[in-house]
Amino acid sequence: MNFEFAKVAVGVVATLGLYSVLYRENKFYRLIEHIYIGLAVGFSIVALWVETLESSWWNQMVGTAAVPATATAPAQPSTPGYYLFALLVPIGLLGYTVFSKKNNWMSRIPIGMLLGFWGGQQLQVFWQTYSPQLQSAMKPVLPTTTSSVFMPRSIELSNVAVNEISTATQLPPNVVTDLSRNFRLNTDMVANFAQQNNVSPESVQAAMGAMAGRVGGEVYMSQAISNIIFLLTLLSVLTYFLFSFEQKGKFINGFTRLGRWLLMVGFGAIFGSTVMGRFALLIDRMYFVIIEFFQGLRSLGG
Amino acid sequence: MEKLLNINRYAMYLLLCVVVTIPFFLPPSATVIPTLTNPNTQDLYINMMQIPEGSTVIIESDWTVSTRGESAGQLEAFLKICRHRNLKFVLLSGADPQAPQVALNTVKRLNAQFKDAGLPEFKPWDDYLAVGLFPDPAAFWQTVSANIRTSFAGKTAYDPAAGQRRSVYESPVLKNIKTNKDLGMVVIITASASLDTMVQRMSGKGTKLAPMVTGVMAPEAMVYYASGQVVGLSNGLRGVVELETMMARGVNYSADSKEPFVKAPQFPGKIEPLPEGLKPLDRGMSYFASLHAALILMILAVVLGNIGLLYQNRKGKS
Amino acid sequence: MLNLLAQTEMPPFAAEGGSDQVKQFALYTLIAGFLLVAAMSFVPTKLRRPIVVGATFLAGFYYVLLWLWPKPVNFAPEQKPQGSEHVGVWLTNALPGVSSITQTLTALLLGLGVYSVLRLHGTKLIKKQKDWAFSLVLLISMLTMVTIGYVDYSELKNNPDKVNQASWGFFQYAKDFLFDGMLQAMDAAMFSSIAFFILFAAYRAFRIRSIESTVLLATALIVMLSLMGLVEYALSKQVIDSITGGDPGHFMNNFALNQVRNWIQTYVQGPGILALTWGIGIGSLSMGLRLWLSLEKTGG
Structure with a gap:
């Protein structure tokens, strides 16, 4: 049997086993459930060493030895071993005194340290998380213009503004003025407008963008x-x-x-x-x- | 009427299984659904497509197969963008010991897809580094923003050319990264609250944060998008479909001078679609028709339940 | 606190990495630690609380200092700190070490959970209590995973080439089978079964009984409709376009389904969740301070 298919097949059996509880509690479900818990706990035990204790404790405690250069790789220097990390084992194991009647107060030391680490971070966490949110929540509630309730499709441009857009987009000033009467066009409308005025659709799009930018700076009644x-x-x-x-x-x-x-x-x-x-x-x-x-x-x- | 109001729970379970399964048997062309894209997904995609070519990004992959329906599509979509833009990536996890292996399996699966399409595969050491689990992601991200040259201290990876494990800082992926500002982006694909930890330590430090979260986590993550703490957001399966739509159809892009399908008014430029070889419409779209069927069933169930309430109220009054 | 700054000369409480000397020192420290723990059982009652409070305070004080002490941003390794920067840089560079302490303590305390599982199922098995066979299955699958997981890890460590499937041996196949084939599939099945319960619960309980439930239901329906790409496309694009003639400046565009959904999301859902998370944030902050300063009456 193909290995990949065997994996899928056992996965399907497990899935159906766990789904069988939808009908009612049964032995097959209980069997799969216990295998699942066993595998999950087993994987966590492996991960505890492989992903945490080895790198965060053992390697820090004993360091790494220098590796001499080879034909294909340069030499790697050693890293020092901080042997005080060995103290973490008795401190961590104090947690297990929770089962002792006489010494269970000691279990509060490692738990207290972990709570302290967490508690000490909360000041930074609060500031870093909520200050940008507080800032962005301060929205303007008064309209800056009463010319339109919704964001308009037209804009009144001063001569200076017409010239600025004209220079930036290479459109003649009269075309810019024409466009400002309705600058929210779809692609077909842009093509028609460009053809009628003998200009490129790209420059019309650019002018539309510039006008939308100017309009977007205002707070209209609907936005307020x-x-x-x-x-x-x-x-x-x-x-x-x-x-x-x-x-x-x-x-x-x-x-x-x-x-x-x-x-x-x-x-x-x-x-x-x-x-x-x-x-x-x-x-x-x-x-x-x-x-x-x-x-x-x-x-x-x- | 009484019968409709007292549907057996097993019948309903079975119906749900059947309605989500039927779309799998439809021809692929029938399951390509035109989908409008939301500003949050647009911003995410536009920012991803603007990462300078050849840059290094960090991907925090915090999901397991339990959320494969949403998260796998998100990781696959971003990895395709990495392939398209030749981005190098560091793959790590901060929430679940099972997550690093699941992320590696996704890379393996995509590599097989690239190989079939004649595209270059992701090579460990040269193109990506899998650095495993960081059980204290808060401290990790804090060091990334303070001094990234200490963040991966002690982490090694196998260099196939040298035939031995070497410090990850010697790999082409991290060799030129001196500060967090050298990173093209930090992407997080998560099914848990690990986005909070990242935002708490990394937002406002000069690196773009791009979250892709499950539907359950999306409403909370939306707050970060609204306040500008992250550059965009992909929301569950719908987010994957929107990403795939933009990958397949481009942004502000139209090949035949028609109206572009994806219009992003906030973005002045245009983005071309990804090549067909990268299979832009993939897992998200193949699940989307089933999601339609399930949601329709859900709406019908709610409506039916409320008709029952009205019916019972009237019956009680009469 | 460990001096993690100096890399050129040997820092205090450190020895040559990988040497016999460092292992010896570690062993002595370990013995001294256990002796200290034994001595602690003679600590008078009135001193117990100050010890716990002191350990808690010191642990939190590091992070408070790290946040409040001014420090250079993006400090490059070749730069030399000046004045008060010394402390800031020292605090920053000590972070991986402090993080390692946190992780080690957490990992050791997680063992309590494993111990509970072993005690519960071991007792059931030994005393042949009801369903002891399931406990046996659980313990066997746990031991199998632990054995195969460790052997696979050590083989991969000694022979990195085994990462490639072509070079896999028995333990790599076995680990992949247990992890990818079984554990992951079971995990996914467990999570996905919630969908059935949500559907049936919605059918039986999602009723319009008050203003609150009506508002909730109406919003949920709008959101669910707009999540369906096809429905949203038809209502937002085709129906609206037939009214507006494709004019993007038309007033009716504001009532497209996607616009309505976006409006709800931005102006009602967003601030509602913002208010909730702020509340949680303030709660976390005050709880954090109470724990750090041991102000909880039951502490110590």
């Missing part, structure tokens, strides 16, 4: 409203989770209720995304059980 909703959501959800004081009064109660509703919008979106994730995993298993298995079976038959 969206930003207000953003801040309202942020503040109301934060208020909903404030338990440091008793939430009393009509305003606070109404605001926290709003926070709860808006939070549900977020949870709805999370639900949709999670469902996609879970289904993707099932699809992959079905692909494995049906397609990969039968492909393997077919390859066996030549």
Whole structure:
């Protein structure tokens, strides 16, 4: 039997065994489940040495010896061994005193050290994670222009601006002015406009980009409203989770209720995304059980 | 009506298995679904395609086969970009001891695909370094941003030309990396919260961070994208399909002067599609039709459940 | 703290790498460590808490100093530190060593979990309790994985050529079979089975009973519809294009499914999750400080 197919076949049997619990708890499921836990624990024990203790403890403690040069490789210097790392074994093993009635206080030393390492990092973690988010949450809530509610398709350009765009894009100034009356065009519209004005579509695209950039710098009414909703959501959800004081009064109660509703919008979106994730995993298993298995079976038959 | 409202759970399980399986038997052309791309995936892809050719990137691969349906497509998509742009990469994991082996298996699988297509394979030592698990990724990323020449201290890899293991810093992949700013990008493919650790230590330090996460983790990761702490985001299976769409159709690109299929207004340039040999439409697209079927079943189930509620309420009132 | 800066001359508490001397020193240190542990069992009760608090504080103090002490960014190895930079560079360079301490302690404490598994299933097996045969299966598969995993690792270490499948021996095939063929497939099956429960739970419990559940359901439906590429393409592109005539400046473009989904994601879902994570962040910060400073009443 082909090795790759044997792997797939045993994987399919294991998958079906674990799925059999969907019908009801049974011995076959229990058997596969225990093999699974055994293999997972076994792999973790191997990884504990291979991926952690060997490199983080043993190699640090005894260092590495120098390797002389060979015909194909240069010499490698030795690295010193920090023998104090040996102390970590008794310190780590103090954790096992948890089973001793007399000395179980000692188990708090390694656990306390690990908690200390974690706790000490939280200041940096908080600042590094949340300060950019705090900054980006400060959105403008007042419109900078009232010329249009939504981002417009036209822009009023001063003579200076027309000349700037004209120079940058090589379009004649009158064409730039024409384009500014409707600069949001699709590819066909761009081609027609370019043909009518006897210019290249690329220069029209470039001028459109420049105009969109100028428009994009403004905060229109629609954007301001969206930003207000953003801040309202942020503040109301934060208020909903404030338990440091008793939430009393009509305003606070109404605001926290709003926070709860808006939070549900977020949870709805999370639900949709999670469902996609879970289904993707099932699809992959079905692909494995049906397609990969039968492909393997077919390859066996030549 | 009563029957529809009390569907047996086993029937539903079976139905789910059947509906996700049927699309596997459709001809491949029938499962290529036109998909619009979201700004977060566009930004991710555009940034990936702008990494200077020949640069070195770090890939933190923190997934196992348990999320192969989403994460494998993401790693495969980025590795194809690496092949296309001749990027060298360091492959490591920070969350799960099983993850390094799974990532290596993916490289092996893609190498076989490249070989069949007549493309050069990824060569260990010269093109990539697999440096295994970093059980304390927080400290690792902190040293990357502070002094990358200490981050891989003690890590060795087999140099086939020399016939022995040597320090990874002597490999062509890391030889010219003096600071974290020399890295083309840091990509993380994760099924856990390991993105948080990376952002906490690496954001704002001059290296582009590009996360590709599972659907479950995406809503949280979106916060990092919105605040500019990461350059883009690929969200689960849908994210893979969007990446594959851009790889197959390009960005702001149209071969026949028609409307480009993928339009990214935030990007002034254009990106051509990847060559067919790299098989841009791959795992993501082959699962996508099944995802449609499963989601339709889900929506139907929810609607049916609510019709049942209305029906029972009316019955109760009457 | 270890001096990891000096590489040219031998740092304190270090010896020539790979030498017999360093192994000897390590053995002496180990013995001294165990003697110290034995001596600690005589520590008077009132001194116990200060010892635990001190160890916790010192561990956290390193990271606090590392963050607060000014230090040069992207310090190149050939550059020489000046003034207060010495401390900053020392703190930065000590990080891999401190990280190694964390990892070693974590790994040693993880052994507690392994010990629990062995104790639970070993007892079941020895006392022939109910389902002892499953415990036997578990222990056999664990031992098999450990044996094959270690032998495979040591073979690969001594003969790196064995990385290539063409040079594989029995242990490489066995490890691949156990890891890729069995463990990974089981892992994936376990995770994927949640999809069945989600579907059935949604059918039975995802009901419009209140304003909250209605809002949740409506958003979930919009998101699920927009995740389907074909539906989103039809509703966002074809339907909207037939209304707007393909005009990108048309007002109706704002109501394309993908635009609605993006709007919800950016302006409602985003700040909602932001508020949640900020709350978690503040909680983590205060918990971190309480643990580091041993302010928890039960500590020590």
